[in-house]
Amino acid sequence: MVPLSAYVAVSAILFITGLLGVLIRRNFIIVLMSVEIMLNAANINLVAFSYYLESMAGQLVALFIIAIAAGEAAIGLAIIIVVFRGKISTNVDEMNLLKW
Amino acid sequence: MVLVFFTYFALASIAAAVLTVALKHPVHCGLALLALLLHVSGLFILLNAEFLWAVQVIVYAGAILVLYLFVLMLLNLKTDDRYFHSSYLYFLPPAALGSLYVVTLLIRSPFGGAKGDAPAVAVLQDGDTYAVGIKMFSDYLLQFEIVGVFLLGAIIGAIVLAKTPKTITDKREG
Numbered sequence: 622m623v624p625l626s627a628y629v630a631v632s633a634i635l636f637i638t639g640l641l642g643v644l645i646r647r648n649f650i651i652v653l654m655s656v657e658i659m660l661n662a663a664n665i666n667l668v669a670f671s672y673y674l675e676s677m678a679g680q681l682v683a684l685f686i687i688a689i690a691a692g693e694a695a696i697g698l699a700i701i702i703v704v705f706r707g708k709i710s711t712n713v714d715e716m717n718l719l720k721w
Numbered sequence: 722m723v724l725v726f727f728t729y730f731a732l733a734s735i736a737a738a739v740l741t742v743a744l745k746h747p748v749h750c751g752l753a754l755l756a757l758l759l760h761v762s763g764l765f766i767l768l769n770a771e772f773l774w775a776v777q778v779i780v781y782a783g784a785i786l787v788l789y790l791f792v793l794m795l796l797n798l799k800t801d802d803r804y805f806h807s808s809y810l811y812f813l814p815p816a817a818l819g820s821l822y823v824v825t826l827l828i829r830s831p832f833g834g835a836k837g838d839a840p841a842v843a844v845l846q847d848g849d850t851y852a853v854g855i856k857m858f859s860d861y862l863l864q865f866e867i868v869g870v871f872l873l874g875a876i877i878g879a880i881v882l883a884k885t886p887k888t889i890t891d892k893r894e895g
Binding site for chain 2: 623631641648650654668670672674683688702705
């Protein structure tokens with residue numbers, strides 16, 4: 622039997638990896654992928670608690686998180702396309718204006 | 722047996738996450754993210770969440786990741802020489818120390834709590850999809866509708882953002 626703390630530890634490691642990716646990567650698309658890693662870590666946590674505390678609420682919130690992740694990916698990638706059209710770069714260091 | 726599968730899925734998903742952050746080429750990062758998503762869906766299977774497993778494979782790996790790869794191919798990116806933050810080495814030791822501390826704390830803690838009304842036996846009787854459906858369309862109906870409206874707003878926002886701006890191009894030509 623796998624203890625609950627093992628799932629929570631895996632989720633914490635994944636979350637910190639994603640956070641590190643958001644902080645150190647300079648490509649906007651990779652930054653968005655790191656956000657997806659963090660959302661997945663949260664999903665593991667929710668589903669593990671839902672299983673061990675015998676409640677369905679965790680799985681439902683995980684489903685809603687997947688829907689939010691889909692919306693976030695669509696909007697983020699649309700923003701990348703708009704920025705790329707004006708500047709030909711996806712490096713986050715070169716995005717320093719809200720409008721040009 | 723469950724322990725073997727858990728170890729494999731956990732170690733593989735952590736390795737895939739590290740590769741997603743560390744690899745240089747964006748397409749390779751996307752493929753590592755695909756490996757991460759599939760192994761996380763394996764963890765969902767171990768936790769009796771078959772419906773979430775299906776949603777993870779179909780929506781995450783099937784739709785969201787394909788959207789990322791489409792945009793990568795549309796933009797035709799060249800890999801930059803400097804793809805990390807200029808002082809990223811200063812981030813790594815605090816992150817490693819912090820994660821070590823958090824993980825030791827989490828492994829030691831017992832995580833007790835009030836049990837809910839869906840034990841594994843009751844869920845497995847009619848299947849996980851049945852349990853999720855009953856719960857979603859009774860107690861979580863309002864949240865479900867809110868997510869629907871949110872997705873509609875996201876679609877409209879993405880279309881408005883990605884539309885070709887006419888006035889700006891006219892000004893540049895004239």
